[in-house]
Amino acid sequence: MGILLTQYIQDTHPETDAIIQEKVLEFIETIVVYKFPNLSREEIESMLNLSLLKQTRVYQEAKEEGKEEGKLELALAVVPKLLQRGLSVQEVAELLEVDVESVRQVAKEA
Incomplete structure (x- = not known):
């Protein structure tokens, strides 16, 4: 049954977003567990x-994309503290290797 489900997901929906496929497979795995x-x-x-x-x-690809999203979230989580310490938006962006607009957005929300 499991092989059929995973094969079905891979074969019939190749255009489906890789992250959605991964989430579906995690859900199936959870049910089986x-x-x-x-x-x-x-x-x-x-x-x-x-x-x-x-x-x-x-x-x-989905795994790598997830890692990158996690790194970005972690980097942006420290933005308010870095700004409080007196760093400029530009300096924070360079230090965290993220775009300036993302830093500005987080700064607005903080």
């Missing part, structure tokens, strides 16, 4: 054929 609480993570991955999925380009 609760349905079969005695299975190990390896057994669940095997059941869902996740090891093959994790090798796909779509999965790798």
